Amino acid sequence: MTDTSTPPRPLEGLRVIDLTRALAGPYATLLLAGLGAEVIKIEDPRGGDLARENSPYVGRDGVSIERMHDDDVSISHLSRARGKKGVSLNFKAPGAQTVFADLCRTADIVVENFTAGTADRLGIGYAVAREANPGIIYCSLSGFGADAPEGGKAMDVIIQALSGAMYTSGAPDAPPVRMGIPIADMLAPVFAVIGILAALEQRHRSGVGQHVDVSMLGALTSFVAIENWSALAAAGMPARTGLTVQRLSPFGVFECADGYVAIVAVHEKLAQGLFRAMRQPDLAADPRFATRDSRVANAPALEAAITAWSRTLAVDEVVARLEAEGVPVAPVRHPEEALSDPRVMGRGETMPIAHPRYPHQSELRTAGIPIRFSAASTGFDATLPIGIGDHNRDVFRDLLGYDEERLRALGDAGVI
């Protein structure tokens, strides 16, 4: 007998109060939602998450740079608010803190990514949440850490610059390289989720929650720090080496007639396979290329020989010839092609998104949950706050038990 029901998601039964905006915070709560937590996104009734204003939009006429119709939705919002419920709450209105405390009492986790100090000033910081619910795990995502003196907006490009990451890519004497993936915005939330889940594990022992504090600068700098930059410098080895790494030669990215390929032929057997694929097996006997040490010593000549060959052939041909010789090789693909790789789509690592009302107006793909479980599923509930406060009734009435009169009063007073 086969069980055809969908397995549970690993974080089912946990509830998240989501105070986040823009990218870093919403990506953290997106991961929690995809792992099965119930996420309640709070937005200011007077405008909501700024990501709602990010171009491009999608709607009845497909993708557009400007908003054409009232029900056009920013693709950023469509992708980042997946699976979340949306309620409105104006923290500057009297009474909002009571509503926030009521939400905390029902929840396990709070996530915020205001500038350091702002949540406390708004009366929705960790101290307030813990007072309402000592079990709460309260995660703050900020540019430089919750303990940083205030000021200094932490945009992705600012953090990339400070972290050293921009001087890890590119040729040795070239300008720095801005990474096209918003890596500072994306990496901190991944560590935030680790921190939240680790605090949950500790709560099973201690019975109480705590504050989890992740810095964008710290998360990205820790990644930069895995390479031994100062040791390489101390040993006189170049650290920033562009498309290839000559201390491992042949290793890196090489030009073809119609694009680029990545090739790794560090070891003896692989180098010989490469030379056969080049139809120049004699190179294996050439004293410049006969041993690993000599290949490294003569890396510029070796790279020139490879490029002189690869440049005459299409990417597909170079890949086919090297694969036939068992040499690790891959085409350098563009994002659109990579996102549509059947392997990646089949595992849910990228996923389709569409406007709920106009599902056939585009072929958009976005980030999925890149983790597979043998006894659990991942994925997003079919819920999304298209309008601000779309789920006010589900949350304030059905979850918190507020009656119609109270809801009306809160609405009239501009609290929700």
Added chain:
Amino acid sequence: MTDTSTPPRPLEGLRVIDLTRALAGPYATLLLAGLGAEVIKIEDPRGGDLARENSPYVGRDGVSIERMHDDDVSISHLSRARGKKGVSLNFKAPGAQTVFADLCRTADIVVENFTAGTADRLGIGYAVAREANPGIIYCSLSGFGADAPEGGKAMDVIIQALSGAMYTSGAPDAPPVRMGIPIADMLAPVFAVIGILAALEQRHRSGVGQHVDVSMLGALTSFVAIENWSALAAAGMPARTGLTVQRLSPFGVFECADGYVAIVAVHEKLAQGLFRAMRQPDLAADPRFATRDSRVANAPALEAAITAWSRTLAVDEVVARLEAEGVPVAPVRHPEEALSDPRVMGRGETMPIAHPRYPHQSELRTAGIPIRFSAASTGFDATLPIGIGDHNRDVFRDLLGYDEERLRALGDAGVI
């Protein structure tokens, strides 16, 4: 009364059997160790983790490209094996599977990063671990997922090429950019830790463990997928834009006399601040730059004006002037400088490492745990397998209860 004792680490009491090698897998178990789990690293007695052979090394004479003395240690190993115990076990020797099963019975988590299918073939796959301990959470890290047909070594540069990431950085028509951070090797383990902790949370409900399966290609492609590449293309907006993003102009990295700075002045108030910092406040009235839309439409002219100014000044001067106007700005720093930022060191996001016997022979820094907890600490026990099997007695005798005779027999048979 102040409690001056160190708070517990969040994952204390959990035990990890670590079958990993190279970078991706060891970084996953490094994060678990830093969060307080006990990690037992298993190495083949006939050679151990290949990262032990990574140049540069550190020893009594400081940092060197080649191993000069018997007790020189690869900096890769020093940094990745921190806080781990090390035992030897040759899985190809008869009897090794019994030892592995005994280890699984004492453990909560197993992590491996063999090529897909290899762990099963060696008799140390999930099925074997679960048979020994149904509560075990068994995490596989691989290039393309545990379900991928075999073959194809998944080096970082191969995965970077396939993921589309290389065509997100750099100028629109420039060659692809290899990221200098081994981002494919680093990102998959972060998701592996999320998967492991989510499965732990589910185990509190279900009582049983499961298999967690993370693909390097999937993890990195999901990051690439957060930007709406195909929507930008459909809307006719360039996606790959080099050092600046003209659709947000002025935004990006600009040249100074002695380096580069990142500047973000997207909004009205910030653009005016920038013009004042440039001592050209009249630009705010220039019809080309007077509104956000006009600045975007005339982005090349605006960037030329900024660069003509910034190029004449030192980085420090540009930063000081923009900070005085409240405009987000940062110097583009080199990794060495970034790793030594007092903010980052103070939060343990980068940490010193040293050879245990020659602690003063170098000033090396490496990755820390970029998460701060209010009721927990992070960090690494002062344990490290300098030699293969350094902790055989602690683990095989004290934890598993093997007696001296059995240890001798296992050693004589080449099992450990």
